[in-house]
Amino acid sequence: MTIFLSCALRLSELASLNIDQVDNEVINVVGKGNKERRIYLTPAAKKSIYKWIKIRSSLDVPTDALFISRTAIE
Structure with missing residues (x-):
């Protein structure tokens, strides 16, 4: 939500x-x-993204998508 709102991105x-x-x-x-x-990036968005990238990198995900769904890791 932080990235979505502070960066004024469309959902798509x-x-x-x-x-x-x-x-x-x-x-x-x-x-x-x-x-x-x-x-x-705002400081809050930057912090959120890099926290997420750290978590995401610990998962075995076969895609380059930044945000993944539950089905991507099953």
């Missing part, structure tokens, strides 16, 4: 993020009309 943009789209301070998002934009 958030759901389609891949790990490689997250850079140190920026998220590269492909939005409506396949337009690419760079979103600078």
Whole structure:
């Protein structure tokens, strides 16, 4: 929720993020009309993303998606 709200992302943009789209301070998002934009992370969003990436990396997930569903790890 922190990332969704503080970065002003559309739900479809958030759901389609891949790990490689997250850079140190920026998220590269492909939005409506396949337009690419760079979103600078707030301190709260940055903290949340890197906490999640640490948890996600401990899971055996066969996808590059940043956010995964329960079925992706089964």
